[in-house]
Amino acid sequence: MKAVEIQMKRSGKLNGKMSASEVSKFCKLGEKEEDFFKNASKKLGLTARVMEKMLKVSRTIADLAESENISLSHIAEALQYRKRENLSI
Numbered sequence: 001m002k003a004v005e006i007q008m009k010r011s012g013k014l015n016g017k018m019s020a021s022e023v024s025k026f027c028k029l030g031e032k033e034e035d036f037f038k039n040a041s042k043k044l045g046l047t048a049r050v051m052e053k054m055l056k057v058s059r060t061i062a063d064l065a066e067s068e069n070i071s072l073s074h075i076a077e078a079l080q081y082r083k084r085e086n087l088s089i
Contacts, residue, residue, distance in 0.1 A: 002063075002066060003060065003063040003064045003066075006063045006066070007060075007063055010026060011026055015056045015057075015059045015060045015063070016056055016060075018056060020052060023052050023055050023056060023059075026059060027055040027056065027058065027059045027070060028070075029055075029070055029075075030069065032072065033070060033071065033072055033075060036072055036075060036076075037051075037054075037055075037075050040075070040076075040079055041054070044079070044082070046082075050082070054075070054078050054079060054082060055070075055078075057078035057081060057082075058070045058074045058075045058077075058078040059074075061074040061077050061078055062074045
């Protein structure tokens with residue numbers, strides 16, 4: 001799968017295995033993406049740990065779309081998965 005190739009080439013591992021420092025390095029957001037993510041995280045009451053996981057999922061969604069940058073739609077999709085996860089508990 002192309003997304004796996006992208007991840008392995010970028011960091012030598014799958015996104016889910018990235019350390020906090022690797023998340024900071026490889027999951028950089030633009031200004032509007034950063035604002036959206038921070039606001040959504042605050043509204044949803046996400047912890048720092050969950051925010052890091054959401055960035056990893058956003059990076060994976062961007063990789064599946066073969067996008068170099070994480071966009072608002074990638075973040076929104078990742079947050080939707082989190083919301084569904086919480087509703088099913």
